[in-house]
Amino acid sequence: MIGYVYVECMIYDVHSLKAKRSVIKQTLNQVQQKFNISMTEIDFHDLWQRTAFGLAVVAVNQSMAEKTLQRAVDLIDSRTDLEVTIVEYEWL
Numbered sequence: 001m002i003g004y005v006y007v008e009c010m011i012y013d014v015h016s017l018k019a020k021r022s023v024i025k026q027t028l029n030q031v032q033q034k035f036n037i038s039m040t041e042i043d044f045h046d047l048w049q050r051t052a053f054g055l056a057v058v059a060v061n062q063s064m065a066e067k068t069l070q071r072a073v074d075l076i077d078s079r080t081d082l083e084v085t086i087v088e089y090e091w092l
Helices: 017-035 062-078
Strands: 002-011 038-043 050-058 082-091
Touching (some): 002 017, 002 062, 017 062, 050 062, 062 082
Antiparallel strands (some): 002 050, 002 082, 038 050
16 A cells, blocks of 8 residues: 655745755654655745645555554644645555
């Protein structure tokens, strides 16, 4: 089972693309190291305070994939430097 989640976020208190990249890089590293899943920024590359991540995981069944993705989304949501606004799951 392949699970995919689209996570859209607002990043507050950044005033340049360089500051945004720093927040994104920290978030990517934190999630990838903790959960060993694929994650990348997929949208809003030219906007300072907005981003979207794509996360994917391969698991034996849907419940394991969903649990892993939900924990990754919870970790992103727990960060104080960004706010999760949209979360959409897909199963392949």
